[in-house]
Amino acid sequence: MNAPASLLKLTTVAAAALLLAACATSHLVTGRVRPPIDPAQVRVYYTPPVGFEEIARLDTASGPFTYGEQNKMNSVLAKMRKEAAKLGANGVLLVGTDDGYGGGGVNVGGGYGRGGGRSFSSVGVGVDISPRQKYAHGLAIHVPNPPPPAPAPGN
Numbered sequence: 001m002n003a004p005a006s007l008l009k010l011t012t013v014a015a016a017a018l019l020l021a022a023c024a025t026s027h028l029v030t031g032r033v034r035p036p037i038d039p040a041q042v043r044v045y046y047t048p049p050v051g052f053e054e055i056a057r058l059d060t061a062s063g064p065f066t067y068g069e070q071n072k073m074n075s076v077l078a079k080m081r082k083e084a085a086k087l088g089a090n091g092v093l094l095v096g097t098d099d100g101y102g103g104g105g106v107n108v109g110g111g112y113g114r115g116g117g118r119s120f121s122s123v124g125v126g127v128d129i130s131p132r133q134k135y136a137h138g139l140a141i142h143v144p145n146p147p148p149p150a151p152a153p154g155n
Contacts, residue, residue, distance in 0.1 A: 029087070039085040077094075077155075
């Protein structure tokens with residue numbers, strides 16, 4: 001394989017690894033891990049439920065190309081529920097969210113030069129369409145007797 005093709009392959013692999021790392025959910029085990037459960041059984045809590053036991057601390061981010069605030073929030077909650085389920089947690093206590101930096105924008109540049117009796121000029125435009133990511137922090141928890149789910153509005 002020649003050098004430019006090898007460099008291109010290495011660059012492609014590195015970019016793919018960075019994209020995968022940006023989507024990953026991490027956990028730090030702080031309690032007793034239980035057998036995995038179905039993520040659909042994991043409830044999200046916004047206030048601490050009575051008698052919960054902490055299993056792990058969770059951190060995640062929305063996908064690098066997730067648009068819309070509701071979609072970003074849905075993405076981080078789904079990732080946290082999936083990670084909590086792997087640890088046997090039946091709940092996620094949402095601790096907080098943050099918005100990432102950057103994302104989106106238009107840049108314009110121009111130049112003019114003269115050399116060797118000739119003049120030249122150029123103009124460039126760059127557009128960044130990637131949105132800001134949403135980051136979430138929470139706890140994977142076990143609730144001994146979870147309350148029944150609240151009825152949907154209008155029921």
